[in-house]
Amino acid sequence: MKITVIGGGHGSYAAAADMSGKGHEVIWWRRDHGAFAPLLDAGEIRVDDHRGHRAQPIGTEGGITVEADLGRAVAGAETIIVPIPAFSHPDLAERIAPHLTDGQVVYLPPGSFGSVIFARAMADAGNSAKAAFAETGTLPYLARKHGGNRVVVSGYATRLPTGVFPAHDSERALAVLTKIYPVEPVEDALSGALMNAGPVIHPPLILMNAGPLEHFAAWDIHNEGTQDAIRRVTSALDAERIALRTALGYAAPHFPLADHYTADGDEWMYGNAAHDKLTDSGDWREHIDLHTHRYMTEDVEIGLALLTSVGHWAGVPTPVASGLLAIAGAITGRSPGSGGRTLAALGLDGLDRDGMKQVLREGFLS
Structure with a gap:
């Protein structure tokens, strides 16, 4: 699956490494592209978890691709994982709204009802593509960054109650997310927001x-x-x-x-x-x-x-x-x-x- 990861925090580091390690094609974007320098210099992201120590390649064939242009980053992605703080949602929603296309699933872990912000931004941008926005109750990872190219993952989510906006698209969106995370359906995005721990x-x-x-x-x-x-x-x-x-x-x-x-x-x-x-x-x-x-x-x-x-x-x-x-x-x-x-x-x-x-x-x- 082609997956775009958004952000530069603990969860984004963990998501990029996790998805790449599972064999998915990963494109990674953050607002401050220059902050990728330690990763690019090292050529890898180091991961420590219960399975031991390993490294996922960065910027080389078969590795994670870092992208400076948001439009190019999300183009063709089946899933867009957005593990960023909720206070960053409005800015990202405005930036990403013109680029979303039919069938894409944007995952906000967690969302704090941010799904409505992204959907409204699409409407305000005049983008009528049939994208879905899903949100759950926590990050899929108990993770912390250590330096510029290392992330320690103390635990992985085993159950992610997830609601979709609009809810009529739940079956399709959750079928996509089930391929990469242990999602469990809840009624709608507000139900998902009220799972936020x-x-x-x-x-x-x-x-x-x-x-x-x-x-x-x-x-x-x-x-x-x-x-x-x-x-x-x-x-x-x-x-x-x-x-x-x-x-x-x-x-x-x-x-x-x-x-x-x-x-x-x-x-x-x-x-x-x-x-x-x-x-x-x-x-x-x-x-x-x-x-x-x-x-x-x-x-x-x-x-x-x-x-x-x-x-x-x-x-x-x-x-x-x-x-x-x-x-x-x-x-x-x-x-x-x-x-x-x-x-x-x-x-x-x-x-x-x-x-x-x-x-x-x-x-x-x-």
Whole structure:
């Protein structure tokens, strides 16, 4: 399969290496093309995971092709994998919209309802191609970059609940994605967005560890930062997410975050005992700036803002999410929802439930 990978973060490095290692033709694009220099100089991307150490060639025949032009990068690709932060979606959506063609599947892992941003950008660009946008609840990889040409993958996703926009194209889009990832169908893109684990796991961890994060040069919020009091808040926040999914008629499994922490519950997105894999790696002992880190700018100001806005629209209380969002605003001095991913910001808050279902199923009809 010809696959385009977008971005230069941890997930993009892991995706490019993973897809190339599985024998797919991989084209890789990022906004800052010059940042590919360490990879091109080395001629390879080094991968460390449970299978050991290996290298995938870069820029040579049979290897990953890095491309400076976005149009050329996506031309002919069956799947476009976009593991970039949600706050980068609007810019990429505008750039990529004119280039998408019939049958292409754009995968946002995770999406935070970004599928509607990409679809609307296509409509605004006057591109009527029948592309599909899919989103899931997490990155397919527990991964961290080390230097300019090495990525360490501590775990691979084993279950990726995935919704498609427009939903009427789900069967086709998911058939494509099943060839490369362990996707499981959910009802639509909003259902997929409400599987996003980041806005549930990260806000309590950074906000309730704010003191240590500002005091120590590096702190592992997933190791010593995960205490019982914080887990109880996380569980309450996740209960709000699940109550919202239930109220909207979305079916189980809801992938409760509690299963991420246990070895004997239902298999979560990264398999059983995924939390242990993450903490054992040591790769999440890091400096987190509470004003700029993506846990704040993406998971709080986009993810929690989306969750609370959907709750308000659906008449489902979200007091824990709202409280965390307010505390975050006090820390940063920015208004809640400054990430621009509320239903109001997306222009969807005026829909009733039937209208929302229509948009989710059919897309933006002209």
